[in-house]
Amino acid sequence: MLSKTAVVAAGVCGTLFLGYCIYFDRKRRSDPKFKDILRDRRAKALLQKKQADRNSKIQLPNLKDYDSVQKFFIQEVQLGEELLSQGDLENGVEHLSTAVAVCGEPAHLVEILEQQLAPHVFAMLMQRLPVISRRIVSNMTARRMQEEDVE
Template identity: 50%
Template sequence: MAVWYRNALGVVCGVAGAIFVGYCLYFDHRRRSDPNFKKKLRERRRRALRGRGSGGGTVTWPNLKDQEAVQKFFLSEVQAGEELLAQGEIESGVDHLSRAVAVCGQPQQLLQVLQQTLPPQVFQLLLHKLPSVGESILQAAGGGKDGGSKVMEEDVE
């Protein structure tokens, strides 16, 4: 009786597997035959590329008068920059690190540390990004002369 039970169990598992694979193939066919599938796929990919931070215009800057918010933003940007650089996404990593330098209380010291730890070409890219990041933080702050303008004046020298 045990042999019969094992054979029946094998047949049931095989049939269930075949039904599952058929179910997947059927819905994949329906999804791909949808006239809007390619359009939706392209739009989803565009949103994903924009979400990576390629432009830098979608940054939510912290209130520069709130030290806790600035510190939290700084730490998250440094962490994101390090992770992206480790993954080989140089542009996005440099974007995040440049934002961290822009809100840093002591940008010269941070730049010295980054110069020692980053490859020279990546550090040069970071230096080239700093002026545009400084402009964006000034625009976000309403054009006022607060910590962001001081940071960028020191960095350019």
Template identity: 50%
Template sequence: MVPEISKTAIGIAAGVCGTIFLGYCIYFDKQRRSQPDFKKKLHEKRKAQKESNSTHAAKPTEGMPDLKDDEAVRRYFLQEVQLGEEMLATGELEQGVEHLANAVAACGVPHQLLQVFQSTLPPQVFHMLLTRMSDLGSQTRAGASNTGLIVDDVE
């Protein structure tokens, strides 16, 4: 016979685990902040980020960034996904699909992103995305073919 555990015992155990986790986080944050060069590294990181943002804001992205610059690719990817979502929300499907296709082209794992889009986008929009990607070129087509997704699958 298996003893039953009461809801109170489960609640107490969850509270204790939460407290231990919080203590763990606080301890390691204190350790991180007590490092001698923490403030120096933080200041340098923020300065570099500020310079990067001002440079990025000064010239808008016109196409794919340098693929060797991971940070630029990440910013481009996030920007394209955000623009695509905004365009789709306002009903501008063509432009939204264009931005989402650019995001897929910049993504390191396009097949996973396409699977997410397949589950979140309406079927007709996903079909438009696959069609647009086939127009982008061989790089994107290779990423889309790795997914095993076929345009007929969404109909």
């Protein structure tokens, strides 16, 4: 059995810990920057969630329509550059690799990107490119099967 002193010591330690938690929570909440930091974290989390949703639902254009492919290509390059400039490397590389995959001359674009991007970002792009290419091919196959079902 536990002695009275052990029970009292445990109670005192628990009370001190609870007081410690309450004190620092109040201190954190009374910080004038707390709400700004919290707002920024939530906005960043929401943006990442939207980006993840957008990445999973990228609507590829009809690859037979040159104008829509060109518009999609420019949009993906701009979005990729914007995300890279904001420091979001994963999503930026995702969009750039999609642009390379739908590009008419991917070898030329890869050479340009190799010169313009940092080596570690370019390595990420080269690792991501096969995955994106497979996704585009599977989307084209699924679209073709849907078209055949309609006919």
